[in-house]
Amino acid sequence: MSRGTLLYAAQRLVLISLTAVVVSSIVFIGIHQLPGNALASERRNNPATEQALLHHYNLDLPWPQQYLLWVEGLSRGDLGESLVNMGVQITPLLLREAKVSVTLGLAAVLITIGVGLTLGTIAAIRQNTWVDYVASTSAVIGYSVPSFVWAFLLILLTVSGFYAWTGGLVYEDIGWGKIEQIPVPALALGLPYAAIVARLTRASMLEVIRQDYVRTAWAKGLAARVVILRHALRNALIPVVSILGPLITGIITGSVVIEFLFGIPGLGQEFVTSILSRDYNIVIGVFTFYAVLVGLANLIVDLIYPVLDPRIRY
Amino acid sequence: MTRIALFRSLAVALGAISLVAACGGGSTASENLAADQTLRFAIIDQPTSLDPAHVDAAVDITFLAEVFTGLYKFDNNLKIVPDGAQAMPDISSDGKTWTFKLRKDMQFSNGDKITAKDWIWSWTRTLRLNDAYASNLYAISGGQDVADGKATSISGLSAPDDYTLVAKLDAPAGYWLTQLAMPTASEVLDQKVIQAAGEEHWTEKPETYIGSGPFKVSAYSAKESIEFVPVKNWWGGDTGKLTKVHVDFHVDVASQVKKFESGGYDLVGMANSPAGPDDVLRYKNDPTKSKILTIYPGARATAVGFNFVTGPFAAKPGAKPGDPTNGAANTNDPGLDGRRAFSMAIDRNQLADIACAHAITCQPATGGPIVKGFKGYLGDNGDPYAKFDAQAAKALYQKWDPTGSKVKNLEYRYNTSPANDKRAQNLQAQWKQNLGVDVKLVPSDFPTLQRDRKKKIVIIGRESWGIDYDHPQDWFDNLFSCAQAPIGRGNDQAYCNPDMDAITNAANAKAVDQAVPDYVKAMKLLVNDVVWMTIDYGTQPYFVQTYVRGAGYNGLYDYNWLGFKLLQH
Numbered sequence: 001m002s003r004g005t006l007l008y009a010a011q012r013l014v015l016i017s018l019t020a021v022v023v024s025s026i027v028f029i030g031i032h033q034l035p036g037n038a039l040a041s042e043r044r045n046n047p048a049t050e051q052a053l054l055h056h057y058n059l060d061l062p063w064p065q066q067y068l069l070w071v072e073g074l075s076r077g078d079l080g081e082s083l084v085n086m087g088v089q090i091t092p093l094l095l096r097e098a099k100v101s102v103t104l105g106l107a108a109v110l111i112t113i114g115v116g117l118t119l120g121t122i123a124a125i126r127q128n129t130w131v132d133y134v135a136s137t138s139a140v141i142g143y144s145v146p147s148f149v150w151a152f153l154l155i156l157l158t159v160s161g162f163y164a165w166t167g168g169l170v171y172e173d174i175g176w177g178k179i180e181q182i183p184v185p186a187l188a189l190g191l192p193y194a195a196i197v198a199r200l201t202r203a204s205m206l207e208v209i210r211q212d213y214v215r216t217a218w219a220k221g222l223a224a225r226v227v228i229l230r231h232a233l234r235n236a237l238i239p240v241v242s243i244l245g246p247l248i249t250g251i252i253t254g255s256v257v258i259e260f261l262f263g264i265p266g267l268g269q270e271f272v273t274s275i276l277s278r279d280y281n282i283v284i285g286v287f288t289f290y291a292v293l294v295g296l297a298n299l300i301v302d303l304i305y306p307v308l309d310p311r312i313r314y
Numbered sequence: 315m316t317r318i319a320l321f322r323s324l325a326v327a328l329g330a331i332s333l334v335a336a337c338g339g340g341s342t343a344s345e346n347l348a349a350d351q352t353l354r355f356a357i358i359d360q361p362t363s364l365d366p367a368h369v370d371a372a373v374d375i376t377f378l379a380e381v382f383t384g385l386y387k388f389d390n391n392l393k394i395v396p397d398g399a400q401a402m403p404d405i406s407s408d409g410k411t412w413t414f415k416l417r418k419d420m421q422f423s424n425g426d427k428i429t430a431k432d433w434i435w436s437w438t439r440t441l442r443l444n445d446a447y448a449s450n451l452y453a454i455s456g457g458q459d460v461a462d463g464k465a466t467s468i469s470g471l472s473a474p475d476d477y478t479l480v481a482k483l484d485a486p487a488g489y490w491l492t493q494l495a496m497p498t499a500s501e502v503l504d505q506k507v508i509q510a511a512g513e514e515h516w517t518e519k520p521e522t523y524i525g526s527g528p529f530k531v532s533a534y535s536a537k538e539s540i541e542f543v544p545v546k547n548w549w550g551g552d553t554g555k556l557t558k559v560h561v562d563f564h565v566d567v568a569s570q571v572k573k574f575e576s577g578g579y580d581l582v583g584m585a586n587s588p589a590g591p592d593d594v595l596r597y598k599n600d601p602t603k604s605k606i607l608t609i610y611p612g613a614r615a616t617a618v619g620f621n622f623v624t625g626p627f628a629a630k631p632g633a634k635p636g637d638p639t640n641g642a643a644n645t646n647d648p649g650l651d652g653r654r655a656f657s658m659a660i661d662r663n664q665l666a667d668i669a670c671a672h673a674i675t676c677q678p679a680t681g682g683p684i685v686k687g688f689k690g691y692l693g694d695n696g697d698p699y700a701k702f703d704a705q706a707a708k709a710l711y712q713k714w715d716p717t718g719s720k721v722k723n724l725e726y727r728y729n730t731s732p733a734n735d736k737r738a739q740n741l742q743a744q745w746k747q748n749l750g751v752d753v754k755l756v757p758s759d760f761p762t763l764q765r766d767r768k769k770k771i772v773i774i775g776r777e778s779w780g781i782d783y784d785h786p787q788d789w790f791d792n793l794f795s796c797a798q799a800p801i802g803r804g805n806d807q808a809y810c811n812p813d814m815d816a817i818t819n820a821a822n823a824k825a826v827d828q829a830v831p832d833y834v835k836a837m838k839l840l841v842n843d844v845v846w847m848t849i850d851y852g853t854q855p856y857f858v859q860t861y862v863r864g865a866g867y868n869g870l871y872d873y874n875w876l877g878f879k880l881l882q883h
Contacts, residue, residue, distance in 0.1 A: 035761075035762050035765065047802040047803070048444060048461065048462060049444050049445055049446065049448070052443070052444050052445070053445070081514070084362060085360060085361070085362055085363065085536065085537070086362065086363040086365065086368050087363060087364065087365065087368075087514060087515070087517045087518060088518075088536040088537065089518070093536050093537060096535070096538075097537070155569070155572060159572045159573070159575075159576050160572060160575065160576070163575070163576040163577075168576070168577060171576045172576075173573070173576070173578055174565075174569050174572060174573045174578065175562060175565070175573070175578070176538075260566055261566060261569060262569065263356070263562060263564070263565040263566065263569050263573075265535075265537060265538040265539075265563070265564065269564055270537065273359075273537075273564055277359075278759070278761055
């Protein structure tokens with residue numbers, strides 16, 4: 001990696017940190033303006049009880065003071081304690097859940113890129129044949145159907161359907177913890193984006209395979225695999241890489257619903273449950289993590305450009 | 315037919331019979347135990363706290379009841395039986411001194427012996443932390459002082475020897491035995507472990523999460539899952555057949571049912587996580603699936619509460635919350651006819667049918683606020699103003715508000731959920747149809763509604779109470795007493811009837827069986843004043859695999875795990 005690229009990466013990392021602080025501060029301030037509090041409970045009828053709990057969480061302090069305490073904690077990597085599930089420390093919780101979400105997200109990205117590139121390349125090479133039409137139609141269907149609909153369809157198919165057809169021998173086990181529980185939710189998450197990548201790859205490949213240097217490669221008698229993968233696809237990838245950033249952001253945000261439906265204990269599910277239960281501390285923590293994840297994902301994408309095109313330098 | 319053809323026909327027939335036998339029908343469990351005795355299920359949330367002193371929700375109790383021990387407990391039939399105590403308490407003739415003889419063989423799961431000082435430390439800690447169920451120990455003299463931070467020890471609690479506990483009460487409290495049996499704040503804890511691990515961290519790891527119950531935590535991943543295993547050589551004896559209990563957290567109910575149907579979970583419904591009404595209805599209407607569905611009565615009542623100090627339904631408009639509003643202190647109740655009319659205008663059967671999936675997830679309420687099947691229930695149709703009578707309601711309403719000015723811009727407040735939305739819409743429709751009154755629906759989230767209810771500014775709004783234990787004191791002292799009427803306390807309607815309080819205070823001193831008639835008398839005053847317009851009682855549906863034995867629900871708590879077993883399947 002060149003010195004310029006390293007410097008660029010360092011600058012971006014600083015920006016990501018600042019972004020995370022700004023995002024979480026906005027969320028912190030906004031959430032503390034909401035009426036009511038997360039400690040409201042049917043059973044807590046004693047004002048002294050509620051006061052004791054508010055004190056435990058520093059919620060009895062003026063919110064600017066709470067903010068300063070929180071920033072001090074954030075500087076130490078301590079995002080505090082859950083308001084709803086007392087005793088649950090947020091930083092280790094979110095780190096664990098981020099690992100789950102990143103695993104799922106990476107699997108979805110692999111499916112997106114793998115399926116998308118394959119479909120798009122085949123469609124381009126077999127342009128205007130039935131192969132092209134099938135691939136293109138599949139792509140249209142793929143991105144027309146939202147990921148949560150794919151999720152429902154896949155659950156029906158792989159859980160209820162497979163179970164019924166195979167007498168319980170083969171079926172998808174909803175949840176997380178086994179490697180075989182990754183592909184189906186990753187498929188639900190990645191399919192709509194795979195379709196987008198397929199369309200973009202097809203268009204980009206069609207442009208590249210008409211270039212003179214590709215014709216030269218064919219004329220030289222190189223194997224089709226070499227011409228397509230080494231010469232054509234590499235240049236066709238640049239537009240695809242440029243959408244990877246928003247695509248990964250889309251996968252991260254789309255994981256909210258997928259994780260909830262598949263019972264996956266990741267950041268997405270935490271995001272939903274913490275908002276619904278008004279667990280302020282976790283909401284702020286999740287936003288902070290998401291800001292960092294999106295920033296890092298976009299940085300990684302930007303660092304791929306020089307690899308694909310050595311002319312690009314930072 | 316030739317011999318070969320005959321044999322061929324027989325072979326085919328035998329093969330067909332075998333195939334049908336192999337493929338036919340759902341599995342029928344044999345009565346032999348399965349090799350894997352791991353019980354698996356999921357819950358929608360996760361316990362709000364694993365610390366008995368901080369327990370706040372029904373979901374917590376299912377697990378705490380297995381890991382910790384109190385002096386007494388409820389058996390599966392809600393009968394109070396000794397647990398940590400050798401026998402029922404010895405109560406002095408004035409009802410103020412309770413002596414408990416403790417079991418001498420009790421120990422924590424780490425082997426530490428339990429003596430009277432452990433109970434004293436645990437109860438003192440509970441009061442010091444003063445969370446939702448610390449009130450279960452307020453009856454002890456000096457307990458409130460510890461809760462208020464005025465004392466560091468409970469003056470009324472002592473241990474004359476290692477296995478005797480003596481509690482002196484400020485006043486006789488017949489309900490206290492019931493409170494002690496509730497698996498929450500009065501359970502014994504290991505002081506040594508908690509102090510070493512830290513007050514706020516001892517529940518985080520299985521090694522420090524120590525109790526004295528038949529099960530202990532073997533694995534815990536916050537917001538993901540928890541696992542329990544039986545305690546070896548448990549002082550209480552046999553820990554049953556289960557070798558592990560695995561619980562997944564935060565699993566959507568529809569996904570739970572899907573996984574149940576594919577055999578991944580053994581039951582759905584435990585720890586206050588019932589299946590959704592659509593799935594329950596589907597099971598009910600299916601001849602095979604209906605056999606694994608059981609709908610238990612639940613311990614929750616839902617009602618519409620009327621404000622007694624502000625608004626058109628007030629009994630004493632402008633009164634300060636906490637001042638008497640009813641009884642001999644105030645016989646003029648200008649809001650009474652309005653409350654009665656609004657109550658009689660609602661057909662609860664229709665509401666349960668529409669809002670509760672054809673009365674699956676709730677049942678119409680006709681016997682007062684206390685749920686059917688629990689002490690203090692007035693009996694079916696025991697609430698005279700729960701009887702639907704549109705004509706009488708209309709006549710009464712028109713007499714009370716001939717110009718419609720009293721209910722102009724009336725808003726019904728409630729916390730949003732799919733079930734509450736349906737209830738609210740049906741209430742609105744029936745008030746419109748039967749009284750000609752337009753009521754605006756104002757949904758909000760629970761904390762906002764709770765905040766406004768405690769400020770006593772909700773004129774008419776959703777109320778609900780989940781029973782903590784089977785004793786009417788749980789209702790009166792938390793929801794309807796004058797002591798709870800001031801701002802910030804639990805009597806959201808600010809209803810204050812000193813006559814009713816006198817009855818319930820006297821009842822509180824008696825043993826529960828002697829006290830019930832008094833509570834019923836007090837409840838009749840309450841329903842006569844229409845403090846709550848109770849609309850339905852909850853239900854608790856369970857899906858249980860055919861090979862699971864021992865699972866169930868007694869209306870308040872899940873059956874304990876000691877009786878569970880999984881058969882071969």
